[in-house]
Amino acid sequence: xxxxxxxxxxxxxxxxxxxxxxxxxxxxxxxxxxxxxxxxxxxxxxxxxxxxxxxxxxxxxxxxxxxxxxxxxxxxxxxxxxxxxxxxxxxxxxxxxxxxxxxxxxxxxxxxxxxxxxxxxxxxxxxxxxxxxxxxxxxxxxxxxxxxxxxxxxxxxxxxxxxxxxxxxxxxxxxxxxxxxxxxxxxxxxxxxxxxxxxxxxx
Numbered sequence: 001x002x003x004x005x006x007x008x009x010x011x012x013x014x015x016x017x018x019x020x021x022x023x024x025x026x027x028x029x030x031x032x033x034x035x036x037x038x039x040x041x042x043x044x045x046x047x048x049x050x051x052x053x054x055x056x057x058x059x060x061x062x063x064x065x066x067x068x069x070x071x072x073x074x075x076x077x078x079x080x081x082x083x084x085x086x087x088x089x090x091x092x093x094x095x096x097x098x099x100x101x102x103x104x105x106x107x108x109x110x111x112x113x114x115x116x117x118x119x120x121x122x123x124x125x126x127x128x129x130x131x132x133x134x135x136x137x138x139x140x141x142x143x144x145x146x147x148x149x150x151x152x153x154x155x156x157x158x159x160x161x162x163x164x165x166x167x168x169x170x171x172x173x174x175x176x177x178x179x180x181x182x183x184x185x186x187x188x189x190x191x192x193x194x195x196x197x198x199x200x201x202x203x
Contacts, residue, residue, distance in 0.1 A: 079093060
């Protein structure tokens with residue numbers, strides 16, 4: 001047997017063992033209910049991943065609700081795109097911009113509380129299968145919202161509704177309550193090399 005054929009045979013054997021393990025795990029995973037996902041960390045991609053889930057949900061005919069905390073100072077490609085589907089996506093931009101731009105903590109608190117009132121109405125709607133709480137983690141980190149009340153509202157949602165919370169600095173209590181947590185780590189960012197934010201990549 002040639003070296004190439006031996007490598008092919010070893011690969012096939014490994015993949016057969018791997019498939020058996022994965023098939024067993026799939027067979028054991030029978031639970032199905034609404035998940036709480038948290039996207040946090042200092043790297044890019046937290047909101048982008050959440051909006052990828054919005055696109056996926058729409059592809060399956062699932063209605064979606066989006067509430068954006070903090071953000072609001074500029075229009076984004078996500079907002080421009082998903083507002084094309086008003087029957088399927090209830091889209092709410094509730095912030096006024098980055099905290100360092102607003103520089104008014106009481107105003108930030110007021111806007112965050114208004115945003116949570118909208119979020120609560122989406123969480124209470126059993127027709128909505130996915131709720132994206134974009135930058136909620138930031139609002140919680142700065143103490144703009146009461147964490148216990150937020151967790152209680154999320155916990156009381158309908159059984160099969162999925163929720164995604166994004167933003168840096170997710171509080172440990174939210175991480176503990178989540179079913180899936182992803183931490184985006186920053187390896188390299190063009191902005192640090194003097195490259196400005198650009199449409200289609202950053203907003």
